Amino acid sequence: MSDASTLPYRPCAGILLTNASGLIFAGERIDTPGAWQMPQGGIDAGETPEVAALRELTEEIGVPADAVDVIARTKDAIPYDLPPHLLGKVWGGRYRGQAQYWFLMRLTAGDEVIDIETEHPEFSRWKWTTPADLLDEIVPFKRSVYEQVVRELLPDAV
Template identity: 70%
Template sequence: MSNTSDLPYRPCAGILLTNKVGQIFVGERIDMPGAWQMPQGGIDDGENHEEAALRELEEEIGVRPRHVEVLACTKDWVTYNLPAHLLGKVWGGKYRGQKQKWFLMRLKSNDTAINIATEHPEFARWKWTDRESLLTEIVPFKRAVYRVVLQELMPEQS
């Protein structure tokens, strides 16, 4: 395909994980120091969105389904396009970006349930953060997605 707009979006599930006081989990990517993100990953064939989200949560940060409560999911897909410098370099060049279903989950256990030293680690370190810090620390091309996700799943109280 010569036109990137002809490429499909990669189906993905994302997790907005909060602790008991409403802070948000973020991990710093091993391959991009200084780039923080929430857990997310592709949806496998035959998996529904929630199954994929729970699998990704365990694969990326060691949190098992029994340690979380699923509270909400985005109504629609949230999409983003890869920046030009990443097109053709990630996901085998098969996608122009991702379409994501995001889940709000609350950690029911304490922080010891979190273990980023997984079989295929994605994060160098992790922390709990607030919505403002999350939006400033995320890679710029995902910022609009995170705004939409926060607005839908964790609207600010007035």
């Protein structure tokens, strides 16, 4: 494999979705039992980060755009590098990691709009969780990104 530092970051949008109680949506990855994460996904050509985030919200957890309020977004994209054992294995080996734009969204509908049994399911189960528990359960190589997202979008929670 070539030097990872020469590879670009994959543009990505992520969603920190909260409910009326201020808890955060987390889904357990189907491909990595025990690893919980917030919805996220790649930004397609021609999409803005916000449009991609709303699309991913629907694709990954079934929540339509009209069931959320977009509250805030991170000032900049937050990059992370893949760990060595994943380099060359995900995204066809084209990227060294992701540069993620994160959006704070509040669910304005009830939990019944959440449906993880999507066309291409990513999560085996889901829950509402606290920021501290989310940070404990995220895969280690994404923990610093999640810490930064929570600090920036939910400063009163840390």
